[in-house]
Amino acid sequence: MRSKILILFLFSNFLLSQTPRNLGFENVTVENMVLTWKTINRDYKIEIDSLEKFSDKRSLKIEGKNNLSDDKSDFALVSQRISKKNFVGKELTLKTRIKSKSDFDGVAFPYIKTIDENKKLITIRNSQDKPIKGNTDWQEIVLKIPVSENTEFLDFGVIYKGKGTAWFDNLELFVDGKLLENPFKELTNFEKSSIKKYIYPLKTFDPSEKDNSDLKILKNLVGNSKVVALGESTHGSSEIYKMKDRIIRYLVKNENFDIFSIEAQMQQSYLVENYTNGNSSLKDAMKNLGYWTWRTKEMADLLNWMKDFNNDKKKISFTGFDMQSVSEPIKQLRETFKNEQNLQSKIDKLSLTIQEFLAENKTKRRNYIVTEEQSKTIYPIISELKSKINSSKQLTESEKTWQNQNVRIIEQLLEKSSVNRDKSMAENFIWIKNQNPNSKFILWAHNGHINKDKNRMGGFLDEILKNDYVTFGFAFFDGIYKAYNKNDVGNVTAETPYLGTYEYWLNSLNEPYFILDIRKMKEDKDLKYLLTDFDLRTTGSTKTNNEFSYRNIADDFDYLIFINKSTNSDFNYE
Numbered sequence: 283m284r285s286k287i288l289i290l291f292l293f294s295n296f297l298l299s300q301t302p303r304n305l306g307f308e309n310v311t312v313e314n315m316v317l318t319w320k321t322i323n324r325d326y327k328i329e330i331d332s333l334e335k336f337s338d339k340r341s342l343k344i345e346g347k348n349n350l351s352d353d354k355s356d357f358a359l360v361s362q363r364i365s366k367k368n369f370v371g372k373e374l375t376l377k378t379r380i381k382s383k384s385d386f387d388g389v390a391f392p393y394i395k396t397i398d399e400n401k402k403l404i405t406i407r408n409s410q411d412k413p414i415k416g417n418t419d420w421q422e423i424v425l426k427i428p429v430s431e432n433t434e435f436l437d438f439g440v441i442y443k444g445k446g447t448a449w450f451d452n453l454e455l456f457v458d459g460k461l462l463e464n465p466f467k468e469l470t471n472f473e474k475s476s477i478k479k480y481i482y483p484l485k486t487f488d489p490s491e492k493d494n495s496d497l498k499i500l501k502n503l504v505g506n507s508k509v510v511a512l513g514e515s516t517h518g519s520s521e522i523y524k525m526k527d528r529i530i531r532y533l534v535k536n537e538n539f540d541i542f543s544i545e546a547q548m549q550q551s552y553l554v555e556n557y558t559n560g561n562s563s564l565k566d567a568m569k570n571l572g573y574w575t576w577r578t579k580e581m582a583d584l585l586n587w588m589k590d591f592n593n594d595k596k597k598i599s600f601t602g603f604d605m606q607s608v609s610e611p612i613k614q615l616r617e618t619f620k621n622e623q624n625l626q627s628k629i630d631k632l633s634l635t636i637q638e639f640l641a642e643n644k645t646k647r648r649n650y651i652v653t654e655e656q657s658k659t660i661y662p663i664i665s666e667l668k669s670k671i672n673s674s675k676q677l678t679e680s681e682k683t684w685q686n687q688n689v690r691i692i693e694q695l696l697e698k699s700s701v702n703r704d705k706s707m708a709e710n711f712i713w714i715k716n717q718n719p720n721s722k723f724i725l726w727a728h729n730g731h732i733n734k735d736k737n738r739m740g741g742f743l744d745e746i747l748k749n750d751y752v753t754f755g756f757a758f759f760d761g762i763y764k765a766y767n768k769n770d771v772g773n774v775t776a777e778t779p780y781l782g783t784y785e786y787w788l789n790s791l792n793e794p795y796f797i798l799d800i801r802k803m804k805e806d807k808d809l810k811y812l813l814t815d816f817d818l819r820t821t822g823s824t825k826t827n828n829e830f831s832y833r834n835i836a837d838d839f840d841y842l843i844f845i846n847k848s849t850n851s852d853f854n855y856e
Contacts, residue, residue, distance in 0.1 A: 299318075299362065299363070299364050299365070299815070299832040300364060300365045300367050300814075300815045300832070301364065301367075301465055301815050302362060302364055302438075302453075302455055302462065303317075303318035303319075303362065303782060303817070304316065304317055304318040304319065304780075304782075305452070305453040305454065305455070305464075306337065306338050306340070306451065306452050306453070307319075307330055307340050307341055307342045307450070307451060308338055308339060308340050309780040309782075310330045310340065311777050311827060311828070311829075312775050312777060312778075313827070314329050314330050315328070315329060315330065315827050315828075316328070316329075316330055316342055316360065317777070317780065317828055317830065318362070318782075318817065318828065318830065319360050319361065319362055319439070319828075320359075320360070320361050320362065320363075320439075320828075321358070321359065321360050321361075321827070322357070322358065322359040322361075323358055325347055325356075326344055326345065326346055326347065326357075326358035326442065327343075327344065327345040328342070328343075328344050328358060328360065329343050330342065330343065331343035331449060334381070334449050335449075335451055336379040336381070336420050336449075336451035336452045337451065337452050338452075340451075341449045341450065341451035342360060342440070342449065342450040342451065343447065343448075343449050344358050344360075344390070344440075344442045344447070344448055344449075344450070345446070345447050346358070346386075346387075346388055346442060346443070346444045346445040346446050346447070346448075347444075347445050356443065357441060357442065357443040358441070358442040358443070359439060359440075359441055359442075360439050360440050360450070361437055361438065361439030361440075362437070362438060362439060363435055363436070363437050364435060364436050364438075365434075365435050365436075366429065366433050366434055366435055366436065368457075369429040369433070369436070369457060370429050370430070370431055370433055371429065371430075371431065372428075372429055372457050372458045373426055373427070373428055373429070373457075373458055373459075374394065374426070374427050374428075374429055374436070374455060374456065374457060375424060375425070375426050375455070375456035375459070376392060376394045376407075376424070376425045376426075376427075376438055376453065376454070376455055376456075377422060377423070377424050377452075377453065377454040377455075377456070378392035378422070378423045378425075378440065378450060378452075378453050379420050379421065379422055379423075379450065379451045379452045379453075380392075380414050380418075380420070380421050380423060380440075380448060380449065380450055381414075381418060381419060381420045381421070381448065381449045381451075382414050382415070382416065382417065382418045382446065382447065382448045382449075383417060383446055383447040383448070384416060384417035384446075385445070385446035385447060386414070386415065386416060386417070386418075386444065386445075386446030386447060386448055387415075387416075387444050387445050387446055388413075388442065388443050388444010388445060388446065389410055389413040389441075389442070389443050389444060390413060390414055390440065390441070390442045390443075390444070390448040390450075391408055391409040391410045391412075391413050391414075391423070391440070391441055392408065392409060392423055392425060392438070392439070392440050392441075392450075392453070393406060393407065393408035393409075393410075393425070393437075393438065393439065393440070393441060394406070394407050394408075394425050394427050394436065394437070394438040395407070395427070395436065395437050395438070396427060396428075396429055396430065396433040396435075396436055397433070397434060397435055397436070397437060398432050398433065398434050399432075399434040404430060404432065404433060405427055405428065405430070406427075407425040407426065407427045408425065408441075409423050409425065410441075414448070420451075438453075438455075464782075465811075465815065466781045466782040466816075467781075468781070468790070469787050469790050473808075473809065473812075474790065474791055476806065476808060476809055477787075477791060477798075477803070477809060477812070478791060478793075479806075480798060480799040480800075480802050480803040480806070481791065481793065481796040481797065481798050481799070482496070482499045482796060482797040482799065483496065483793050483795070483796045484496050484497075484525075484795040484796055484797065484843075485795075486528075486795065487521045487522075487524045487525040487528060487795060487845060488524060488528065489524055489527040489528040489531055489583065489584070489587070491528065494528075494532050494536075497528070497529065497532045497536075499797065500529065500532060500533065500537070501536075501537060503752070503797070503799070503840075503841060504533070504537065504752055505749075505752070506749075506750075507749060507750050507751060507752040508721075508722045508723060508747075508750045509715070509722075509723045509725060509743070509747055509750055509751045509752070510533060510539065510722075510723070510724050510725065510752055510754070511725040511726075511727070511732035511740060511743075511751065511752070511753045511754065512526045512529065512530075512724065512725065512726050512727075512732070512754050512756070513727065513728060513729035513731075513732045513733070513753065513754060513755045513756050513839070514526070514727075514728055514729060514756045515729055515755075515756055515757050515758060515818070515819045515820065515821065516763045516764075516765065516776075516819070516821040516822070516848075517575040517728060517764070517765070517821075517822055517823040518575065518763040518764025518765050518774075518823070518850055518851045519758060519761075519763045519764075519845075519848040519849070519850075519851065520578075520580055520848070520849045520850060520851045520852060521758065521761075521845045521847065521848050521849060522756050522758065522845060522848065523578065523580035523581065523851055524580055525756070525795070525843060525845060526726060526756075527580065527583065527584045527587070529754075530542065530584065530724050531587060533722075533724060534591065534596075534598050534724075535591075535596075537722070538722055539598075539722040539723065539724050540596075540597060540598055540599065540721050540722060541598070541599045541601060541714070541718055541721045541722070541723045541724070542588070542598055542599065542600050542601065542723075542724050542726070543601040543602060543603055543711060543714060543723055543724070543725050543726070544571075544576065544600075544601075544602050544603075544725075544726040544727070545602070545603070545604055545707070545726060545727035545728065545731060546571050546572055546573065546576055546602040546604050547572050547602055547604050547605070547606065547607045547610065548601075548602050548603055548604060548605060548687075548691060548710055549610035549611055549614065549688065549691065550570040550571070550572055550602065550607070550610050551570065551571070551600065551601055551602025551603075551604075552600075552601060552602070553566075553567075553570040553610075554567045554570050554571060554585070554600045554602075555599055555600040555601070557585060557589060558585060558588040558589045558592055558598070558599075558600050559589075559592055560589060560592070560593070564582060564585065564586070564855070567585055568581070568582065568585075568855060572607065573823075574766075574771050574823075574853075575764075575823055575851075577853065577855065578764075578851040578852055578853060578855055579851075579852035579853070579854055579855040580851055580852065581855070582855035585600075588600065599718075599721075601714050603707045603710040603711040603714065603725075604703075604707055604710075605691050605694040605695055605698075605703070605706045605707065605710060606695065606698070606703070607695075608633075608636060608691060608692050608695050611688035611689070611691045611692055612629060612632070612633050612636075612688075612692070614684075614685070614688050615629055615667060615685065615688055615689070616629050618671075618677070618681075618685055619670065622670075625666070625667075625670060628663045628666065629663070629667075631659060631663065632659070632660060632663045632664070632692075635656055635659045635660055636660070636692070636695070636696075638656070639652060639653075639656050639660075639696070650695075650696070650697070650698045650699055652696055660696065664689060664692065664693065667689050668686065668689055671685045671686055671689070672686070683717070687710075687713060690709075690713075691710075694706040694709075694710075701737050704731060704737065704738045704739040704741075704742065705739070705742055707727075707731065707739045708739045708740075708742035708743050708746075709742075711723075711725065711739070711743065712743070712746060727739065728822055729755050729756065729818075729820065729838070729839075730820060730822065732753050732755070732839075733753065733755065733833075733837075733838035733839060734753065734837060734838055734839070735837070735838065740753060740838075752840050752841075753838070753839045753840050753841070754797075754839065754840070754841045754842070754843055755835060755838060755839035755841070755842045755843070756842070756843050756844075756845070757784060757785050757788065757818065757819060757842060757843070757844050757845070758776070758785070758819070758844070758845040758846065758847065758848040759779060759785050759788070759789040759844075759845075759846045759847065759848075760776050760778050760779070760846075760847065760848070761776055761847045761848035761849055762774060762775055762776060762848060762849055762850050763776060763821070763848050763849075763850055763851070764850045764851045764853075765821065765823060765824055765825045766823055766824045766825065767824070767825040773850045774825050774850075776819070776829065776848060777819070777828075777829040777830065779819070779830070780830075782816060782817055783816060783817045783818065783819075783830055784816045784817070784818050784833075784835060784842075785818070785819060785844075787812065787816075788842075788844045789844075789846060793844075793846075794845070794846045794847075795843075795844065795845055795846070796843070796844055797841050797842070797843050797844075798841060798842040798843075798844060799841060800813065800835060800836055800839055800840055800841055800842060801840050801841070803836075804836050813834065813835060813836035814834060814836070815832070815834075816832070816833070816834075816835075817830035817831060817832055817833070818830060818831065818832075818833040818835065820833065
């Protein structure tokens with residue numbers, strides 16, 4: 283049977299959870315898509331159906347293709363991956379309910395498999411040899427699988443290949459015959475009152491607010507740390523931007539923080555300081571910020587405040603630490619060696635080769651691989667640039683340091699991957715810090731970068747800076763935000779948090795804005811479970827089908843700032 287190939291699908295980049303989620307398909311997106319499940323859709327239609335269901339209010343509906351194909355990639359997959367947790371040495375049972383329509387022609391079945399730490403298959407169970415066919419009412423399919431000691435995680439879900447319509451509903455997992463119940467419950471009144479002991483209500487997100495007495499708590503929260511990282515759950519929430527602006531102003535004026543650093547191109551960001559020092563236009567400053575996420579009225583308001591603040595004796599400097607563009611580094615290297623014609627031609631050749639490299643990687647969707655031929659061109663020129671910089675008698679030591687950093691940005695781009703980008707941003711921030719050893723820093727980036735995961739920028743910084751690094755994650759409940767969607771940037775309606783998300787229980791506290799003291803809350807044994815196995819909104823600059831993914835905020839952040847309602851950031855900044 284051609285469907286046998288389906289059990290051999292590649293292990294995708296799953297978001298790892300500890301607990302199965304949404305097994306009844308009751309939680310949906312605003313576009314009626316299933317939440318917390320990973321989907322692979324090869325021209326199949328996958329959606330939630332509220333008319334046909336086995337139980338509760340909804341089921342998963344998959345409509346197949348008119349033409350069957352022998353293509354191994356031609357199938358629909360809806361799946362979850364969970365950690366081994368307490369399952370090792372036990373037997374797991376997966377129960378699935380499936381129904382099909384008379385037009386159904388193909389295979390539809392559940393599966394469950396165990397996987398080792400190297401992502402290699404250990405054991406798989408499925409019902410593909412007994413697939414449902416034709417017009418069938420709800421059928422229960424039961425799969426059992428042992429969880430061996432070398433199991434690292436488990437995958438389970440449903441697979442569909444064919445044409446017509448099939449429904450899936452009410453999946454259940456049993457451990458040694460005992461139902462694995464939904465661990466997510468509504469907060470009790472006692473739990474709510476207990477959590478409120480660890481929150482600090484905030485008056486407003488408005489940065490122009492004159493009364494900042496509610497922010498005095500920041501002195502205790504930040505302590506002696508010299509680097510405060512402010513995150514964001516999306517790149518397009520006006521309220522988050524404004525709240526960060528308010529906090530920045532307070533820290534600068536009251537706690538002597540004097541360098542601001544943002545998730546934007548490093549060299550271009552330094553040019554923004556020309557505006558904050560009164561030496562260029564706002565238009566030029568916004569242009570140098572580059573990516574659309576920062577070219578907003580909210581950011582312009584912050585820049586205007588910095589400019590006004592710098593007219594006084596105190597000073598706040600504007601910097602950036604990202605490395606996804608080499609246009610400005612190459613421009614500055616050209617200017618530095620403008621009198622050396624031979625080197626100019628080599629810089630031109632370097633620039634052209636890098637452009638080719640970027641175009642190839644975009645087209646071929648490769649993970650930034652420099653070909654052998656490109657390496658023969660790129661790296662000898664880089665080596666020569668380093669030699670010229672370090673041996674120059676015309677450049678000051680400060681200028682040499684800066685030009686070497688320009689070269690390093692080029693190297694970082696050539697090394698780029700999701701992990702390497704975070705590592706490079708951490709490296710660049712440390713570079714900035716080393717140039718300013720007596721300064722105190724405010725760092726602005728997405729939650730996914732500032733968090734203390736070992737493979738993220740925040741994890742690298744936490745390892746280096748230790749107690750000097752303190753993090754504030756951000757979350758909002760609902761509303762809208764700006765994001766890249768369908769080839770354009772526009773307003774996106776946020777997915778409503780469901781039971782099992784941090785945002786859901788934070789909103790149940792009925793406080794519109796507050797700081798959650800995670801450090802102190804972690805010490806409360808009665809609330810420990812609330813800081814372990816929940817989902818958090820993790821949308822970046824692009825709209826995704828599933829905005830939430832498993833995170834442990836106790837591992838990620840020191841504090842979390844909650845805002846109940848989000849509106850979109852404003853592009854009308856002039």
